[in-house]
Amino acid sequence: MTTAPEAPDILSPEFAADPYTAYDAMFDGPPLIWHEAMRSYIVFRYDDVARAFKDPVFTTDNYGWQLEPVHGRTILQMDGREHSVRRALVAPAFRGQELREKFLPVIERNARELIDRFRHTGNADLVHDFARHFPINVIVDMLGLDRSDHERFQRWYTSIIAFLGNLSQDPDIAADGLRTRDELAEYMIPIIRERRENLGDDLLSTLCAAEVDGTRMSDEDIKAFVSLLLAAGGETTDKAIAGIFGNLLAHPDQLRAVRADRSLIPRVFAETLRFTPPVHMIMRQPAEDVELRGGVVPAGSTLTCLIGAANRDPERFTDPHTFDVFRDDLPTDTAFSAAAQHLSFALGRHFCVGALLAKAEVEVGVDQLLDAMPDVCLTEGQTVVEQGLFTRGPVSVPVRFTPAGR
């Protein structure tokens, strides 16, 4: 086992500018890489990443140092009954009847309100004017928190995500994340106490009323859950929506097809998740020594799983570097379930519990945006540039269009 000879280093500027070329080069090297600066083993082939997500020997104890300092203890680092009972508290709100009847109107309203701000102008930046706000506004409303605090939550979740992705241990980013933890606790704890006395029809009330094995969750426990939902539900869907438009604008024929047939939106979402995933890296910590292709990963070490690479494994996907809404090796009926072919929601017991909520947000958001922007195209002279290592997405998607109805 050696360091990959040709792929640029994960922490290098070349990698940050274009991880996809680097991923491609990795497939010519050994399947298991030791990264000295990150103090982590790295896997990137589809089967190895899928195994790390599914095999319980790969624990999520790493979230103890990755996320607990900023969120508190969350379901991401739990397993067994402790995990499944808490997960079951929020799962119904994110799928099926409850999602359709209670929260779809919230999603539709938030999309409309954001688009109303620019629909008559003929231009927009789909990241700054829409994607960045939409999912966070939705989750704040689902929790029954004050709508006037949308911007405040925006800042908090950006800081939390930066903390999570702080691979080079920038002290300013670390300090900002810890400040956010304190601010969010100061904000949330009094609201949680008040909500316990006045339960409503919202998701925060569900958490406040829930009993886990006969005891109510503590204020701190609920605050940690809310903190996770903001981060997990915000940045990811934000980057997915921006990525969808980035990819479609780069493939005008596919944009035309989706505009004409909106039932293709789930396909565009699934292919965007595969091609340009919002979360590129996820870590695991083996409970015991594990033999993988290429060597042994020792118990207690950190294993970094490169989702962005696995989703482009040539042994798994035909023409992996081609964005193709019509590809036949990425079925949409499973793309938002734990049987998904792409790995962008992970797999196994921690498979993204918000996947169907994200799908509903994307279906509504993309549909309304296409209606408002009949001839959308990239503003002249602009390109879509992606940024981020851990989570990744377009920095901006500046577009112009003829306002609908003119």
Ligand code: HEM
């Ligand atoms: C495109 C959008 C999204 C992507 C790409 C995404 C990605 C992921 C991934 C990769 C994981 C697994 C983490 C791991 O195994 O270590 C995860 C878990 C999770 N996601 Fe999402 N997510 C998205 C949307 C959402 C939304 C909208 C919510 C809810 C508001 C959400 C809430 C969660 C939660 C609570 C977990 C932890 C589940 C558990 O530990 O059992 N996600 N997500």
